[in-house]
Amino acid sequence: MKHLNYFIVVLLLAIAGCKPKPAAPDAGSAGIKFYDAHGVIRQIASDRHSATIQHDAIAGYMPAMTMEFPIKDTNELNGLAPSDEITFRLTVGEKEDWIEGIRFISHRIENVTNGMVMVHETMPELKTGDLLPDCELADENGDRIQFSDFRGRALAFTFFFTRCPLPDYCPRMSKNFSETRQLLLNTPDAPTNWQFLSISFDPDFDQPEMLASYAKFFRNNNPDRWRFAAASTNAIAQLAPQLDLMVVRDRTGISHNLRTVVLDPQGRIAHQFDGNEWTPQQLATALTVAAGKK
Amino acid sequence: MSQLAGSKPRNEERLFLTVTLIVALVFGTGFCFLIFSLNSREKGAGGAAGNSAPRLIAPDHPRQLIDFSLTDRSGRTVTRAELNQKILVVDFLFTSCSLTCPVVNRCLAQIQQLTTNQPDVQLVSLTVDPRDDTPEVLAKYGERFGADTNRWLLLTGDKTAIHGLIATSFLPQDLDDPFTYMPGNFSHTDRIALVDAQGNVRGYFDGLNQNTATAVVEEINRLRKGL
Numbered sequence: 001m002k003h004l005n006y007f008i009v010v011l012l013l014a015i016a017g018c019k020p021k022p023a024a025p026d027a028g029s030a031g032i033k034f035y036d037a038h039g040v041i042r043q044i045a046s047d048r049h050s051a052t053i054q055h056d057a058i059a060g061y062m063p064a065m066t067m068e069f070p071i072k073d074t075n076e077l078n079g080l081a082p083s084d085e086i087t088f089r090l091t092v093g094e095k096e097d098w099i100e101g102i103r104f105i106s107h108r109i110e111n112v113t114n115g116m117v118m119v120h121e122t123m124p125e126l127k128t129g130d131l132l133p134d135c136e137l138a139d140e141n142g143d144r145i146q147f148s149d150f151r152g153r154a155l156a157f158t159f160f161f162t163r164c165p166l167p168d169y170c171p172r173m174s175k176n177f178s179e180t181r182q183l184l185l186n187t188p189d190a191p192t193n194w195q196f197l198s199i200s201f202d203p204d205f206d207q208p209e210m211l212a213s214y215a216k217f218f219r220n221n222n223p224d225r226w227r228f229a230a231a232s233t234n235a236i237a238q239l240a241p242q243l244d245l246m247v248v249r250d251r252t253g254i255s256h257n258l259r260t261v262v263l264d265p266q267g268r269i270a271h272q273f274d275g276n277e278w279t280p281q282q283l284a285t286a287l288t289v290a291a292g293k294k
Numbered sequence: 295m296s297q298l299a300g301s302k303p304r305n306e307e308r309l310f311l312t313v314t315l316i317v318a319l320v321f322g323t324g325f326c327f328l329i330f331s332l333n334s335r336e337k338g339a340g341g342a343a344g345n346s347a348p349r350l351i352a353p354d355h356p357r358q359l360i361d362f363s364l365t366d367r368s369g370r371t372v373t374r375a376e377l378n379q380k381i382l383v384v385d386f387l388f389t390s391c392s393l394t395c396p397v398v399n400r401c402l403a404q405i406q407q408l409t410t411n412q413p414d415v416q417l418v419s420l421t422v423d424p425r426d427d428t429p430e431v432l433a434k435y436g437e438r439f440g441a442d443t444n445r446w447l448l449l450t451g452d453k454t455a456i457h458g459l460i461a462t463s464f465l466p467q468d469l470d471d472p473f474t475y476m477p478g479n480f481s482h483t484d485r486i487a488l489v490d491a492q493g494n495v496r497g498y499f500d501g502l503n504q505n506t507a508t509a510v511v512e513e514i515n516r517l518r519k520g521l
Contacts, residue, residue, distance in 0.1 A: 085469075106469055125453070125477060166392060201475075233472060240475040244425050244453075246388055247475040248483065255391040257426055274426055275390070 035061050035090040037099075040108055041082050042066060048074040051099075058090060070098040083108050123242045131268050132261075135238055137199060137229035140211040145229060151267055153195040153225075154290035156180070156283060158260040159245060161202035162214045169258065172276050174198060174218040179280035181226055184287065191291035193265060196226040201247045202254060203230040243272075262286045264293040348509040350497040351485065354466050357495040362459045364420075364451035367432035372447055374493075380416040381514055382489035385501060386460065386480070388423035389435045394484040398501035401486065403439045406446055408511045414491070415514060417446035420460055422480060424450045453477070463495065486510060490517050 039055030045068075054066040069090070071077065076099075080086065085108050089101040107123075126132060134146045147155065158177065164170030177196050184190045198215075200206035206214075207230075215228040231239065236247055248255045260273040260283070270290035273283065359382070361374045385402055387395040402417055409415040419441075421427035427435075432448040441448065450456065457478045461467055468474075468481040485498040488510060496517065499506045 169390075169392075233475075236475045237469075241477045241479075244423075244477055245475070246391070246423055246477070248391060248394065249473045250393055250484075253393055255388075255393045255395065257388055257390040257423055 032091060032093045035059070035092070036087065037090050038087050038105075039085075041080060041084045041086060043068075043082055044077060044080070048077050051077065053086070053088075053099075061090070061092070070096070071100070071102075072098050073100065076100060076102045080104060081107075123238065125244050126242045126269055128269050128271065131266070132242070132263060133238070134267075135231070135235045137231050137235060138203065138208065139227055139229040140208050140215055142208040145227070147263065147267060150195045150197070150263075152265050153193040154191070154265060154270065154287045154293075155195045155197060155263040155267075156260065156287055157197040157199055157263075158258070159199050159201055159231075159247075159256065161200045161254055162206050162210055163202065163253065165253075168276055169256075173258065173260065174214075176278070176280050176283065177226065178218050178220070180283045180287070181224075183280055183284040185224075187284075190284075191288055193291050194225060194287045198226070198228045200228070200230040201236050201256065203232050206230045244274075262290050264290040266293070268293075346503070346505075348499050348503040348506045350488075350499065350509075350513060352497050353495045357463050359463050359489055359493040359495070360459060362451075362455060364449040364456060364459070365429055367429045367436055367448040367450075368443065369429045372449060377416060377418070378493075379414070379491050381414055381491055381517060382416050382418055382487075383510060383514075384418045384420065384464065384487040384489060386420050386422055386465065386483040386485075387427075387435075388421055388476075389427050389431055390423070394502060398484055398486065399435075399439045401501055401504075401506050402446070403441070404507035405486075405510050406440075406442060408507060409445075409514070412514075414518075415445075417441070419446070419448045420456060420464075421448070421450050422457070422460065422476060422478060422483060424453050424456055488513055488517075 035058045037055050037058045039053040041051055042054050043052040045051065048071065050068050050070050052066060052068045055064060057064045069088075080102065085105040087101075087103045087105060088099045090099050091097060123133070132147055134148050136144055136146050139145045147157075156177070158173045160170035160173055162170075177198060181196055184194060198218075200211065211228040211230060215223070215226075219226055236245075239245060240247060243259050243261060244257075245259045246255075246257045258275050260278070261269060262271040262273075262283070264270040270293065271286040273286075359374060359377070363371060363373045366372050383402065383405055385398050387399060389395075399419070402419065405415075406417055419432075419436075421432065427450050429450060432450055436443075436446065436448045460480060461478065464487050465480040465482055465485075467479045469479050471479065471481050474481060474483065482498070484501045486501045486506060487498050488496040490496050496513065499510055499513075503509075
């Protein structure tokens with residue numbers, strides 16, 4: 001069936017006169033040609049009808065260079081700024097050319113030493129006091145949740161995956177969460193506006209049912225203020241640079257480091273625990289302090 | 295055909311059979327070869343690990359070792375100057391990486407052993423996770439692989455500096471890599487880089503291939519001969 005579909009697609013494309021992945025240029029109507037391109041915005045004109053872009057080689061048209069391109073629809077530039085990495089389509093007609101279909105990829109942080117260093121990241125690493133940008137997760141009930149759902153509470157979250165085989169890693173994080181929660185529940189004068197959230201970075205495997213059964217084990221049948229969820233690959237890609245999280249998949253599993261974060265009731269980073277050597281008591285203290293922040 | 299038909303048609307028949315056989319052989323061999331080469335191509339594309347002969351992978355663009363100042367596991371500052379005129383074997387790690395990094399570092403340990411009496415060869419491990427991988431953590435990690443403190447540097451430091459070095463001198467950054475999520479978005483962290491005595495990145499070997507240590511040593515020998 002899959003082959004048949006593919007066959008039909010190929011056939012349709014062949015009839016339409018183009019290839020599945022068209023090599024530039026893509027011939028349009030009335031002699032207009034389209035070229036897919038990639039680059040970094042260097043400057044945006046004040047009337048927003050042009051932008052200077054440092055672009056890679058445009059196959060079949062021009063080598064890599066920095067140049068100004070006209071833009072017909074100024075809305076294309078909404079939300080964009082210099083140093084943004086973009087993809088776009090260069091449209092070349094008989095008498096004019098312009099760019100369109102501008103798509104944001106990342107904001108580049110460029111760091112030039114020795115004239116050649118360039119590290120770019122999607123998002124900068126967050127520090128204590130920074131607001132964590134929101135991000136959608138799928139929880140154990142199959143509901144879409146986000147960090148902002150927990151505003152008003154101090155939120156402790158960590159990362160794991162249910163198949164994680166190393167006792168020092170994910171199971172240790174879950175055990176620590178369990179003990180920390182118990183500490184807070186057993187302390188008579190402890191605040192009550194706190195929440196735990198365990199986030200899996202294995203969304204394909206850690207479907208709601210899987211998360212629910214894993215949760216049952218570590219929560220000891222008491223779901224009070226401890227939720228389990230999975231982050232999509234997009235969400236992980238967004239969170240990793242911000243939280244200095246590393247997740248590397250290969251055929252046999254996932255390698256990762258450990259990051260446990262405490263947000264205050266406004267969603268700002270109050271405390272970060274790296275690695276696995278922190279104690280439930282330390283986390284309980286951090287949550288108590290964060291819960292009292294205005 | 296019967297015997298009554300005489301010898302002439304028989305010869306024709308024989309000729310026909312021979313031609314058919316040759317054609318069948320040629321096509322058959324060709325077909326088998328096609329299947330075989332498709333098969334091996336699949337294997338080559340499908341996996342890095344295994345016993346196939348590792349080959350030198352060229353850098354995506356000319357890359358050179360840039361100036362840097364980082365900290366070794368001993369707490370000592372190490373700069374590029376210290377590595378001038380040395381052939382470098384470089385890998386990339388984070389100590390909490392449980393799958394690929396130990397395999398790659400066992401390979402580096404093998405290379406250390408194979409180059410015992412070659413003082414011009416220097417092994418270098420760069421952590422991509424300097425927040426976790428302090429000099430103390432790296433010291434413990436080095437011991438695990440029998441890293442000789444004189445021959446194998448395990449370097450950490452300021453994140454911007456170490457990521458800048460990796461990005462400029464060694465690894466491509468791929469924001470769309472579906473297998474790797476980390477600050478810096480580095481790809482191919484399981485490769486071992488070889489740098490010549492002039493600081494040019496010669497190329498990379500697959501750090502997960504069990505024959506890589508021997509291949510690296512052979513490449514070092516070629517480098518010395520100016521090949």
